């Protein structure tokens with residue numbers, strides 16, 4: 001029994017060391033898959049687009065270090081004040097009210113920190129808002145509480161609704177709360193322009209690995225884009241509190257090779273033919289664009 005205990009303890013120690021060494025090798029995220037979070041993951045999801053990589057870099061290597069240093073600095077100041085200037089250690093307090101040097105320092109240093117953050121921030125915004133020539137357009141409509149995807153004429157002219165998969169229908173490889181019945185499919189390495197609206201209330205379309213986050217607003221056509229560099233499944237969630245099933249309207253995009261995409265389009269044209277599945281997106285779009 002003692003041997004068993006020792007084995008268990010040493011097993012746990014090894015596991016702990018394993019986690020530590022993985023963290024040391026691949027800082028700061030422990031994720032090893034694209035498109036979804038891992039159990040016990042620290043940090044951001046792995047990125048599959050240049051913009052996603054940039055966001056992760058900004059978070060991990062710019063904002064986190066800055067906020068860590070600032071937090072430690074403030075903590076150190078507090079501890080210093082508590083120890084050095086308490087009633088016992090410092091019975092007659094100083095009457096100083098002004099210090100030009102200090103006041104200049106605590107104005108200028110934060111401004112410089114903000115400038116350091118602002119430069120890559122604006123660069124990122126510019127990357128997100130500069131649309132390259134798109135290879136295809138998908139229309140995305142947020143509804144209470146699911147998403148609809150419409151592929152325009154040049155992609156086969158079909159549309160479908162995408163609902164969360166109930167737990168009883170989950171297959172191996174599926175994720176609870178993330179997998180859906182009908183995934184949106186896009187080809188790898190292609191610029192996809194997303195046109196996003198909502199049919200009822202405000203939703204928010206987010207796929208972290210693509211670096212995509214944009215509100216879906218009734219009566220307003222928002223646009224964003226991504227170019228996925230790796231094949232695979234990518235998940236996101238509605239990120240605007242939109243009602244009782246807000247937590248149950250996941251987003252699932254499957255990125256596949258060109259051939260697989262073409263084959264899927266052929267199937268989808270039959271499966272989601274307009275007559276069989278009329279989408280109200282056309283009406284929403286008409287009201288937005290006047291077309």
Ligand SMILES: [Cu+2]
Nearest residue numbers: 203204238242
């Ligand atoms: Cu929503």
